[in-house]
Amino acid sequence: MDIPVEHLRTLAAAVDAGTLDRAAARLGVTPSAVSQRIRVIEQRVGRVVLRRTKPVTVTTAGEPLVRLARQIDVLEHEARAALGDDDGPAHVPLAVNADSLITWFLPALAAVTDQRGVTFELHREDQERTAQLLAAGTVMAAVTSQRDPVAGCIASPLGRMRYTAVATRAFADRWFRGGVERAGLEAAPRVDFDRHDSLQSAFARRHGARREPPRHIISASAEFAQAITLGLGWGMLLPGQFEAGVADGSLTILAGDTVDVPLYWQRWNLSSDLLDTVTDAVRRIAAESPVLT
Template identity: 50%
Template sequence: MPLDPVQLATFQAVVDHGSFDAAARVLHVTPSAVSQRIKALEQVVGQVLVRRTRPCEPTDAGRPLVRLGGQVALLEREALAAARGALGGQARTRVAVVVNADSLANWFLPVLADLPDVVFELHTDDEGHTAELLRAGAVVAAVTSERTAVQGCRVTRLGAMRYLAVAAPGCHARWFADRDPADAFAAAPVVCFNRKDAVQRRFARSMTDRDTDPPTHYVPASDSLTEAIRLGLGWGLVPEAAVRQDLADGRLVALAPGRHLDVPLHWQCWRLESTVLSALTAAVRKAAAGALR
């Protein structure tokens, strides 16, 4: 049986808003009607599609329908805006995108200004994990380090974000000056974004040829992470552009002059003939070209 568009939209509303009651309010129907539509859709598919948790989450069987529902909604909004012409000028398309925090802090925001008729819902995660939201259908596009295309998506290489290992002068003098790198990186405190953040360990291994387990501070915001390093909490890897002036002014010291770590970034988005996605991709490529290696 073909999928019922009303049932699919109801399923999308439950996932987007987290509960049957919230979906009912958005759709202006009763919670009972929402429940009946979801049960009918599950009967057509032959699988349970929604975990009745708080918030509700799609099952593995439901994830492809989340993506389909989002794609249908995007194309419907574009078609409706085109059909209305000038009368639809006040309507804006909502687009959900996931971006790694350093890109968001350093180069991605101008993309939003290039698309004034789009309402953005931005998510952040480590660049090695952003593609998970794309697989789940929760976003239409991702800035990611994953170069293999997620099913149903296009991949565009953006360039590489260059990271430098830096520390405050006092931290450098205490832990790194005149010390063997293997001993220094094993003992010196390090500042990471979160527990998914592996770039510091990768850099330390490149310097010592061994794995290290130093004391670790977690600061889940790019600007705050850089400030924590300035205050001497520990060393860390920071985007080159974010610390260029600090290095020139002596507020930070490079731990390994001439050494760096480049993280390749890619843009993955749904493979749809969509005016909004095409414009978004062009804006992302333009912004990345001026900021990435």
């Protein structure tokens, strides 16, 4: 398979831009040139690599090609730097779940910027879905709950995030007066981070619930915790988010069992000093974090 590098970069630009017209503007070529380059790729691989939707999306066949384009950019940047050709700071797109982002992840990135010129682009996504961005070539590495490596990647464990079911004392007295039982869990409002959040439902199923209760959707970590402390519903919180409230009596732990979410760091299986530096910082900060067990 012989595909010109500029064609691979055109495919990646189309995915980033969302339309062929915007990709053309970024590349300084005509939309027809962009379309022609992508057709050449599809002819050479014998498969469709880009869905002409709005926005355009990469197909399963196109994902490794987008990843290849980005890997070439990384290696080219490092080669230029080694030759003394200052090409500006490297750009590193990463995917991370919201709770890691708000608790331990950012210090790892700060440690990297102390060592070298680099800019980061963070894609915040649920830990069960960050690996999809890695597979699509959107990011170079990801914090994910997926243990098995994405194709072309390597994975290493980071630790476990431990979540505890918490509600205000008044909320618990209203909905769980007899303890955490099926009827209360199926009726009491709960707080979910987004529509894909499965933490609360996993806890509820463990305690016998079979039907979904009313749900508040609050997709911001700090506000998610605040909603629980204000009594909008019950939810799963991390260490550091509820202990003070339990101590002063405003919050209560609904049950002694927790939901543990293992996290892994997945990155491209690429010989790259830049990715090695990011990986070392992420693993070190994760090992030092009290949030991860």
